Amino acid sequence: MASYGFHSEAADEYLAATRYYxxxxxxxxxxxxxxxxxxxxxxxxxxxxxxxxIEENQIRRxxxxRFPYSLYYRWEAEQDRVSIYAIMHFxxxxxxxxxxVT
Known part of the structure; x- marks a missing residue:
């Protein structure tokens, strides 16, 4: 199975949304x-x-x-990794x- 990681700002969004709820x-x-x-x-x-x-650089959504959020991520097949760049409120x-995104 692939690995994953959050961009630091996406991790902050995750924490902020959790705190909000x-x-x-x-x-x-x-x-x-x-x-x-x-x-x-x-x-x-x-x-x-x-x-x-849906975006340049192979970004997917x-x-x-149940919640008004989207995860924006990139599948990096060569590294078998999912990189999450945003947890975006609608x-x-x-x-x-x-x-x-780099």
Missing amino acids: LDHSSPLVAAAFVAEIEAAIQTLLASPATWPV YLLR SKLPGYWRHR
């Missing part, structure tokens, strides 16, 4: 958010090329089902994260 909703909702992110990662690792390329300006 803890502070503004409940620990159960925050736990459900974390569980959905973790399930999404496992899905990406199992079949990383399933979702369409995975939409969460209200954010599209493409704000593009500078993260």
Whole structure:
């Protein structure tokens, strides 16, 4: 199975969203958010090329089902790795994260 990693700003987004649900909703909702992110990662690792390329540099998007977030990632087949560049809330300006991709 492939490995994965977060860009540091994507990791910050993950933490901020989790904190938001803890502070503004409940620990159960925050736990459900974390569980959905973790399930999404496992899905990406199992079949990383399933979702369409939507950006330059082979960036793909995975939409969460229960929460208004997308994971923007790149499948690096030669390294058998999924690199996650953004955990983007739907209200954010599209493409704000593009500078993260090298």
